Amino acid sequence: MERLEPPGLAETVDDLIARTAPDAEAERFITDRYGPRASPPVLLGAGEWSRAYAFTLDGAEVIAKIGEHGEDFAKDAAVAVLADGVGGVPKVVETGRAGSRHFVVAERAHGTYLDELDGDGMRQVLPSLLSTMRAVRALPAPGSGYGAWLPDLTAPHATWAQTLTAISGPEHPRVAGWQRALAESPTGRGPFDEASEVLAELAPACPDVRQLVHSDLLYRNVLVAGGRISAVLDWGNSLYGDGLYDLAWLIYWWPFYPSWRDIDIEAEVMAHLRETGEYGDDTRLRLRCCLIHIGLDAQSYNAFTGSWHYLALNAERALVFARGF
Structure with a gap:
């Protein structure tokens, strides 16, 4: 059987390079916002609408997603409250704006x-x-x-x-x-x-x-x-x-x-x-x-x-x- 791809997985090499290239503005935002409370952010991945960075905040592992659509991150925060741990929905630490973009910081899950x-x-x-x-x-x-x-x-x-x-x-x-x-x-x-x-x-x-x-x-x-x-x-x-x-x-x-x-x-x-x-x-x-x-x-x-x-x-x-x- 041919390997079929779900939507969003098919991309050119140029697309891949653009998505995974360093984003100095996003990384600087995390460093400036949290200062010595945060470890240096590491890019985990990038999707169609946002990029995800891993770092520690006050010693706890967290993920920050930064992107253009703040409503997505607000929905993450709302579901975290509704779920209250059901289904492993990570707790949200903070949401807000990162310059012209938006961000959400949540507890990091592993797997x-x-x-x-x-x-x-x-x-x-x-x-x-x-x-x-x-x-x-x-x-x-x-x-x-x-x-x-x-x-x-x-x-x-x-x-x-x-x-x-x-x-x-x-x-x-x-x-x-x-x-x-x-x-x-x-x-x-x-x-x-x-x-x-x-x-x-x-x-x-x-x-x-x-x-x-x-x-x-x-x-x-x-x-x-x-x-x-x-x-x-x-x-x-x-x-x-x-x-x-x-x-x-x-x-x-x-x-x-x-x-x-x-x-x-x-x-x-x-x-x-x-x-x-x-x-x-x-x-x-x-x-x-x-x-x-x-x-x-x-x-x-x-x-x-x-x-x-x-x-x-x-x-x-x-x-x-x-x-x-």
Whole structure:
């Protein structure tokens, strides 16, 4: 099987160099802000929206993330309060501005990234992963609305169905221009439109379940230690809606990790839901709608980044679920 990449993992050498090059301004900010209380910061990694630095503060290990979008860091802080240790959500020490950018400092968690596990490692940790996400579904979801919530705990949509079908509506500013790029891509809009039409037909039957959803479980956002989940990181993409979305996320991206292919993730998810009493007559419908949405969202991101190969792959995968599940 071809090694398929989740969105965001495909990049050029120039992109990689740009992301991992020293950021003197960020490093100087940490040194100036904390002075002798802090050890020299070390770049841990850089994603699409922020960079992460490790250092000690007053002798304790912490991580500072610095980026353009302060609302992401405010959501990390809000979830840390809501979770109160559930699921290994690191406690936040401080949030604020770093010049023209924003920052969050949180306790450092250790472990291996979930994405890097081999088949045996994933088989060992899967029960912990499923139980952790169940604990997240049980957390309070304060505020109002459905969809991507803001730091004030409000979300833009009146129903979960509206959240799902909004993927075909106005563009989010962070990925502005993706619809034109999709239309002009080698794949074109055809597969996206077919899948979104199916989603529009199915979504109104989805119940308005309102839970906390991570919605970005892979791409180095989950740490594993001792065969268990040690941390769930980066809640910037978090939603209010059907918590089955996080389980659908695993089902959707599973084939993109060949080392996990011997684990039937769909069967594992269904068994987990039956065991917890969460399986119902509408479970497959709810999962199917989430799966289609994930595929559509991936296409919008791939179009925005110009990743035509991965756009084609996600267009094909979204149609798999649009045509049946």
